[in-house]
Amino acid sequence: MATSGTTSFQVTRDDIIAAAFRLLGVYGTGETPVSADYTNASQALNIMIKSWMKKGVRLWTVQDLSFTPVVGTTSYSFPGTTTSPVTTYRPLKILDAYIRDSNSNDVPLIPVSRQEYLQFGIKSTQAIPNSYYYDKQLSAGVLYLYNTPVDTTHTIHIVVQRPLEDMTASSDNLDFPQEWFQAIKWGLAEELAPEYGYNLNNLQMFTLKATNFFEEAASWDQEDTSVFFTPNSRG
Numbered sequence: 001m002a003t004s005g006t007t008s009f010q011v012t013r014d015d016i017i018a019a020a021f022r023l024l025g026v027y028g029t030g031e032t033p034v035s036a037d038y039t040n041a042s043q044a045l046n047i048m049i050k051s052w053m054k055k056g057v058r059l060w061t062v063q064d065l066s067f068t069p070v071v072g073t074t075s076y077s078f079p080g081t082t083t084s085p086v087t088t089y090r091p092l093k094i095l096d097a098y099i100r101d102s103n104s105n106d107v108p109l110i111p112v113s114r115q116e117y118l119q120f121g122i123k124s125t126q127a128i129p130n131s132y133y134y135d136k137q138l139s140a141g142v143l144y145l146y147n148t149p150v151d152t153t154h155t156i157h158i159v160v161q162r163p164l165e166d167m168t169a170s171s172d173n174l175d176f177p178q179e180w181f182q183a184i185k186w187g188l189a190e191e192l193a194p195e196y197g198y199n200l201n202n203l204q205m206f207t208l209k210a211t212n213f214f215e216e217a218a219s220w221d222q223e224d225t226s227v228f229f230t231p232n233s234r235g
Contacts (some may be wrong), residue, residue: 011174011181013167017041020188023206026196042167044191045184049164049175052214053092057161059221060177062095066157069149074123076156078141090141091160094134100155109145109156117144126150132158179220183213 011019017038021027026037033041067076067085080086097109110131112120117133127147135142143158165175174184190210193203 009178012170013042013045013172013174014038014170016174016181016185016188017045019185020192023186023189024193024196024198026192038170040195041188041192044195045188046167048187048191049167049184053164055214056218057093057095058164059223061162061164062159063162064157064159065091066100066155068152069129069145069154069156071149071152072124072126074144074146074148076143076145078143085143085156085158089163090136090139091134091158092136092163093161094132094143094158095161096159097132098157099129100157102153106157112146117146120146124148128154129156177221180217183210183217186210186213 018027018033020041021033021037022029027033065085065087067080069076076085078085078087078090094111097111098106099109100106107130109129112131112133114133114135123144123146125147127150129145129147129149131146133144133146135144145156167174174181176184186206187210190203190206193206198206
């Protein structure tokens with residue numbers, strides 16, 4: 001028996017949409033959804049994916065961004081410019097941060113709340129930064145360092161959760177690994193069911209399966225290591 005020897009199976013935005021419609025019985029095998037239904041389903045798919053960003057950090061969306069701070073500059077924006085971390089997105093969260101010196105020694109930066117940051121002393125005081133506050137705005141995020149950087153011999157590293165990418169074109173692949181395809185197909189079917197006239201009894205079945213497949217994928221998407229918790233000694 002010969003196997004394919006490949007593991008690169010992919011689906012496009014419209015593949016997922018057509019599969020969801022088949023689950024609902026809106027279109028049968030070999031039938032192609034009309035343009036208006038593709039548009040409706042694409043909107044539902046993107047809304048669902050954006051909502052999923054609230055349900056924990058996905059491992060493949062974690063990125064390490066680094067930049068050299070500007071002397072005397074306290075705040076740095078995301079998306080970045082040439083004098084900031086160069087990104088095309090607003091990080092959803094900063095999961096970890098550290099500062100690296102010219103000898104590649106790393107020291108953690110302490111996260112603080114808005115209230116803690118506002119209660120700090122003179123924020124323009126220049127020294128080696130030891131903490132940060134991340135302000136998530138609507139279209140951009142702003143990282144505030146404390147102390148204000150005093151030199152350019154250090155590098156700031158922030159480990160962030162990036163947003164999941166939009167599905168804009170019919171041929172776009174999903175910004176998900178393969179083990180999530182089933183959850184996305186059933187999740188989209190559940191999203192579309194009320195709009196396409198499904199009764200509550202049938203909708204409950206879609207909700208149950210969509211929830212189960214999501215939980216299976218989410219539980220798989222975990223680091224296979226031990227987790228250690230350290231008490232916060234501040235205040």
